[in-house]
Amino acid sequence: xxxxxxxxxxxxxxxxxxxxxxxxxxxxxxxxxxxxxxxxxxxxxxxxxxxxxxxxxxxxxxxxxxxxxxxxxxxxxxxxxxxxxxxxxxxxxxxxxxxxxxxxxxxxxxxxxxxxxxxxxxxxxxxxxxxxxxxxxxxxxxxxxxxxxxxxxxxxxxxxxxxxxxxxxxxxxxxxxxxxxxxxxxxxxxxxxxxxxxxxxxxxxxxxxxxxxxxxxxxxxxxxxxxxxxxxxxxxxxxxxxxxxxxxxxxxxxxxxxxxxxxxxxxxxxxxxxxxxxxxxxxxxxxxxxxxxxxxxxxx
Numbered sequence: 001x002x003x004x005x006x007x008x009x010x011x012x013x014x015x016x017x018x019x020x021x022x023x024x025x026x027x028x029x030x031x032x033x034x035x036x037x038x039x040x041x042x043x044x045x046x047x048x049x050x051x052x053x054x055x056x057x058x059x060x061x062x063x064x065x066x067x068x069x070x071x072x073x074x075x076x077x078x079x080x081x082x083x084x085x086x087x088x089x090x091x092x093x094x095x096x097x098x099x100x101x102x103x104x105x106x107x108x109x110x111x112x113x114x115x116x117x118x119x120x121x122x123x124x125x126x127x128x129x130x131x132x133x134x135x136x137x138x139x140x141x142x143x144x145x146x147x148x149x150x151x152x153x154x155x156x157x158x159x160x161x162x163x164x165x166x167x168x169x170x171x172x173x174x175x176x177x178x179x180x181x182x183x184x185x186x187x188x189x190x191x192x193x194x195x196x197x198x199x200x201x202x203x204x205x206x207x208x209x210x211x212x213x214x215x216x217x218x219x220x221x222x223x224x225x226x227x228x229x230x231x232x233x234x235x236x237x238x239x240x241x242x243x244x245x246x247x248x249x250x251x252x253x254x255x256x257x258x259x260x261x262x263x264x265x266x267x268x269x270x271x272x273x274x275x276x277x278x279x280x281x282x283x284x285x286x287x288x289x290x291x292x293x294x295x296x297x298x299x300x
Contacts, residue, residue, distance in 0.1 A: 005038025043077030087126035
């Protein structure tokens, strides 16, 4: 299976009591597929995976796989500190019907590239599904070396990487070292242009939960080889990034959920504690930014 295109990392909708809101999750999966995304990815950072129990993570995967119904590939996050537990989650996701897996290494003790290599190899050995590496140094305090990614690309079912970095040189170096069929996805709009023009297979942006259309339009332009059109679409495709500058990284799920709610999606903005929600002042700033981006009308 080849993974490509715009693949949003789904939020995990919760009720006010912080329980899973399965109806909202089903609605959101359908909304994104109808908008034209090329896949969905559940249980990533945007999906608050570290704050969910194993049972809740399994249920989220079940709901997403069921609701997607084979219309687009479903990538399931199986991240865990422990190789053993991540492997258990991988086998469970495979039984549920996931099309591919993705994993980050949440750090407690510092992570080294040798540790990262062993983590991904053990995870790959635990399943027959395609596996993607997930690099997000702003959260893990560990930035996997491109050379380590290239070494991991030699493992048969390690097929790609979500590279959520701010320096495009990291992603560019990965693209230089890995085989052409290895799927590299920028995880930030900051590196989208450089990555896509160097051969990335698509993009995985948390902001696509709010509105996936700008990312889809620019991906289609790059895919068709229309570089001039893609470059003219860049301002629209990167505008949602402004929302993520309103608060520190730990507010990411709250910003996205509140923006979804404000733009008319049937989702409660609750996040799982200890994650912080937005203050009333931050919500007002979010409203003003959404208005500036023409995603919210005056008076709303």
